[in-house]
Amino acid sequence: MPHFKTVGLVMRPGSHHSDETLGQVLDILSRHEIDIILDERILAAEIGCISDGCDVSRLPRAALETLGRRCDMVIVIGGDGSMLGAARTLCLTGTPVLGINRGRVGFLTDISTADLELRLEEILSGTYVAEHRFLLDAFIMREGRVVSCAHALNDVVLHSGQVARMVEFTLFIDDQFVYRQRADGLIVATPTGSTAYALSAGGPMLHPSLEAMVLVPMFPHVLSNRPLVIGAASKVSLRIEHGPDPAPQLSCDGQTRLVLQPGDRIDIIRKPQRLVLLHPQSHDYFDSCRSKLGWSSSTQECP
Missing domain, CATH: 2.60.200.30 (Probable inorganic polyphosphate/atp-NAD kinase; domain 2)
Known part of the structure; x- marks a missing residue:
């Protein structure tokens, strides 16, 4: 049985550069036979994306509030701005949220497209770190x-x-x-x-x-x-x-x-409510600071 049975997908309207990422996520979820619900703002005609294993035009759509109630996890494709908009609603239901970075910085959406399949497979199997942000x-x-x-x-x-x-x-x-x-x-x-x-x-x-x-x-x-x-x-x-x-x-x-x-x-x-933010098991806050803020990246082992 999959760790998450129903997954919601959120993507900023008009974000054409995220089409490929959305298709990749749909393929992975379809292979696991996970039920998918799209944010109602995602239009099939707009994104023009039909993945190998999933016809986007046939997927159910719902408002963000409904995604929070019906989904075991919501995946946000975009930058931190997309995550902020989703987080304020999804925190009300305590729905775990995973961010895939298509923005510029990505402190909140920390999964890169380069290792998307590996990290998403891990998380779907239940291998992840959950943070509770107020x-x-x-x-x-x-x-x-x-x-x-x-x-x-x-x-x-x-x-x-x-x-x-x-x-x-x-x-x-x-x-x-x-x-x-x-x-x-x-x-x-x-x-x-x-x-x-x-x-x-x-x-x-x-x-x-x-x-x-x-x-x-x-x-x-x-x-x-x-x-x-x-x-x-x-x-x-x-x-x-x-x-x-x-x-x-x-x-x-x-x-x-x-x-x-x-x-x-x-x-x-x-x-009172908190955002449940999911990260890959390998997530390292200070590594994020080094890569996103331009800190020194020389490797040092703890003495």
């Missing part, structure tokens, strides 16, 4: 009630919405006053997101196993302001004091944007 919930409070909410695997970012314009905000951690700040914004990142936007803004890298968040100011008006690492169980609250016109914004994973008003409070907390 996400963030962001709630916008206005006049004492929640007016908007969004979720993020990488980061929640308060920003002015304009180039070279500042927003003034007050930061509280667990309802304790930290500081009042004028800056281009503030990045609140998970360990997963610490290697993304937060890293480019000068923040530290957090190992994925850590239960922590990092707060990284963006071009603060006070030079002594530095990134701050806090526990993941903490509640981060931001109160908008003054902002540019048009209004400042809150961005989640760079894919969801919410408009703010002076006086709004943003509460950011750890999400």
Whole structure:
């Protein structure tokens, strides 16, 4: 019996360069007699892909939420952006997610097309490493009630919405006053997101196993302001004091944007549900850092 009986496939719409990879995945799954459900955004006419063992046009399709409920695993073909979009939904059902990299960096989608067949065969047989990554919930409070909410695997970012314009905000951690700040914004990142936007803004890298968040100011008006690492169980609250016109914004994973008003409070907390991320047995976080961030690659054995 296969370790996974039903597998969902997700691919970014219009991603023509992933056709070949999709066909290869379909062939492997078909050989194992695994039931396949496609993300409803994948159109047979668009991808033009009919694999040797599977006619794409005949495969059932479903929304991402349904894939999470019906599948034992979901495979995301694309870059980290594709994974971020899928992860925010699939974490709600705890469905394991596997990423095949067709993007540029691929911290989350870490299986390369070069060894796709080998790694996918291993995972289908039950040989893999499962990681549980936490996400963030962001709630916008206005006049004492929640007016908007969004979720993020990488980061929640308060920003002015304009180039070279500042927003003034007050930061509280667990309802304790930290500081009042004028800056281009503030990045609140998970360990997963610490290697993304937060890293480019000068923040530290957090190992994925850590239960922590990092707060990284963006071009603060006070030079002594530095990134701050806090526990993941903490509640981060931001109160908008003054902002540019048009209004400042809150961005989640760079894919969801919410408009703010002076006086709004943003509460950011750890999400109860977690993303179950699958890796090959040979997965090595520091090897990923070396290859994707250009670290020294000389091999050294532990003394």
